Amino acid sequence: MSIRIAAILATFASPAFADVPRVATDIPPVHGLVARVMDGIGAPDLVVPPAASAHSHDLRPSEAAILDRADVVFWIGSELSPWLEGPVGTLAADAVVVSLLDVDVTALLPFREIEAFGEPDHDHDHDHDHGNDDPHAWLDPANAQAWLGVIAETLASADPDNAAGYRENATAARNEIATATSAASDTLGDTSDIAYVVFHDAYQYFESRFGLSPRGAVTLGDAAAPGPARIAEVQKQLRDSGVDCLLIEPQAISPLVDLVTDGADIKRVEIDPLGVNIPAGPNHYPTLLASLSGSFAACR
Numbered sequence: 019m020s021i022r023i024a025a026i027l028a029t030f031a032s033p034a035f036a037d038v039p040r041v042a043t044d045i046p047p048v049h050g051l052v053a054r055v056m057d058g059i060g061a062p063d064l065v066v067p068p069a070a071s072a073h074s075h076d077l078r079p080s081e082a083a084i085l086d087r088a089d090v091v092f093w094i095g096s097e098l099s100p101w102l103e104g105p106v107g108t109l110a111a112d113a114v115v116v117s118l119l120d121v122d123v124t125a126l127l128p129f130r131e132i133e134a135f136g137e138p139d140h141d142h143d144h145d146h147d148h149g150n151d152d153p154h155a156w157l158d159p160a161n162a163q164a165w166l167g168v169i170a171e172t173l174a175s176a177d178p179d180n181a182a183g184y185r186e187n188a189t190a191a192r193n194e195i196a197t198a199t200s201a202a203s204d205t206l207g208d209t210s211d212i213a214y215v216v217f218h219d220a221y222q223y224f225e226s227r228f229g230l231s232p233r234g235a236v237t238l239g240d241a242a243a244p245g246p247a248r249i250a251e252v253q254k255q256l257r258d259s260g261v262d263c264l265l266i267e268p269q270a271i272s273p274l275v276d277l278v279t280d281g282a283d284i285k286r287v288e289i290d291p292l293g294v295n296i297p298a299g300p301n302h303y304p305t306l307l308a309s310l311s312g313s314f315a316a317c318r
Contacts, residue, residue: 019129039176041275042110044093044102045072046293047156048118048165050302052092054191055169057300059180063088065102068294072099072270084108086190092169095119098153116172119155123164126151127222157291157310158223159199162303163192191303198304202311203228214263214317215256215284217270220291222223233261236278249278256282263317265289 027317030260038060045066048302052062063084066072072094085091095117096103106115118124155161170188174181206212209229218237236252237244237286244252256264256279263285266275276287290296290313293306 035049038180039089039173040087042088042091042113044099045156046298047162047299047303047306048094048295049132050293050300050306051162051165051191052169053298053302054194054300055166055173055184055187057187057227059177059183059187062092064298065093066099068292068298069269072292074101075099077102077105085113088113090172091115092172093117094153094156097151097318114172114176116164116168118161118168119151119153121165121168123168124155124161125158126155127165128152129217129224130222138216152222154220154223157221158161158227159195159202159307160227161223163195166191166195191300194304194309198307199227202307205308205311205315206230207315209314212263212314212317213261214265214287214314215261216289217264217266217275220267221265221289221310228311228314228315233259236264244274252278253280253282256284263287265313266316267291268294285317287313287316 038056041052041056041062042065043052043059044064046064047070048063050061056062065077065081065084066075067081082105085105088110091106091110091113093099093102093106093115097119119126128150156165168189170184173184177184206228212230214232215234215236216232217235219232219235221230221232223308234252234255262283264275264279265287266289268288268290279286290306290309293302293309296305296309297304
């Protein structure tokens with residue numbers, strides 16, 4: 019279930035919650051943004067464990083309980099986590115649910131036809147059954163800044179006694195992200211000399227914002243495991259292309275990474291789009307920007 023801003027505000031025409039609303043979030047970056055808006059007032063709960071895949075996960079009873087008791091749910095949406103759509107719709111049926119991909123302020127990018135070392139991927143879209151927009155929208159700091167306003171206004175409507183605090187926190191958080199964005203640009207510097215391959219194509223929001231461009235991707239979709247022919251192609255192209263850096267997520271399967279890089283003199287750099295290894299809380303998102311920029315810069 020997704021709700022646009024006007025519908026969110028209309029939902030709260032009824033009397034306000036007596037207490038600070040119980041808030042559930044899906045992934046660590048969203049949790050961090052909500053935690054910053056609620057800082058000093060309350061704290062959200064995280065449904066998807068940091069080390070779990072956002073794309074597929076078996077909901078545990080403790081995680082289901084978070085949704086069941088939630089007054090407000092903020093999540094990216096079914097395009098990122100199709101497995102979560104049913105639990106959100108049933109367990110959080112009485113909650114206000116905000117799908118951040120669906121709010122009007124979100125700037126979306128369509129899935130791109132990334133080149134696999136010179137061979138266009140004509141089947142990329144077939145790996146995604148939940149729309150044509152790339153769901154990794156939190157990786158654009160401009161989206162994160164815009165979402166802070168949605169989060170603050172939703173919580174202000176749910177909890178008018180603390181409305182000023184939510185709005186003040188959102189304003190401060192926007193400034194913090196602006197500072198972190200500027201710092202990330204300084205870390206990246208001239209991006210024209212950063213030649214890299216990604217393990218899977220998840221970073222176009224960040225790349226578009228900062229002027230980066232991958233030379234290819236090992237896997238062409240979040241759920242797409244490369245077959246033998248693709249692995250052989252990647253092995254050859256990694257050896258021959260001159261690209262000397264592979265960006266891999268913490269969740270990447272090590273034997274597969276070892277297999278595709280066999281025979282290639284290539285540096286492996288870990289990149290963490292979810293901030294799995296970043297402490298949860300109000301400082302998560304600016305720290306995530308610093309981590310991402312550092313990973314790209316390490317590919318020089």
